Amino acid sequence: GAVVSQHPSRVICKSGTSVKIECRSLDFQATTMFWYRQFPKQSLMLMATSNEGSKATYEQGVEKDKFLINHASLTLSTLTVTSAHPEDSSFYICSAFPDRTGGNTIYFGEGSWLTVV
């Protein structure tokens, strides 16, 4: 079945540095991918919609200059957390749907734990 892969699964970075998280669709093309963050015991909050070949669309309250999204190909989107601070520590999850399905089935990656120290 369709698989969405994230890398790294866990990352620790120092405050003030930047960290990149990759999201790949392994066996399908995805023009659109989504990035969510999830705090402990809370649900998923949509951060942005990543569009291949164009700028990402950010949800209200999400700083686009802090959370840089690049969707350079039909199988890869990246999220870069710039100048990370401890409050950015969270579980980041991406999702995607096969273009051929039109959004009927949306798959999620395994998530990436970010800890900023």
Place this chain on the structure above:
Amino acid sequence: EDQVTQSPEALRLQEGESSSLNCSYTVSGLRGLFWYRQDPGKGPEFLFTLYSAGEEKEKERLKATLTKKESFLHITAPKPEDSATYLCAVQFYNQGGKLIFGQGTELSVKP
């Protein structure tokens, strides 16, 4: 404002004790309602998508139903391995496929 509300927040069942989880929504332009299972520290695992009132889908011990205002996830004779957080999410027309999630129901099934 569009909202997705799940209840209960937590549910404890004995093995074999059937029950239902609720997801109510107040949205306009609903394209689909999705159910996911999430284990601790993992990404959500897709279960079902429902599109129209009256629709039902089943998978093993799980059955999802949809009305114009809410969806139910029925769990029949649950087993300990069904313990997880169950999330529902709604998808709108003309929104590019994004999902808006409820808060989830944490299900615990004791042997």
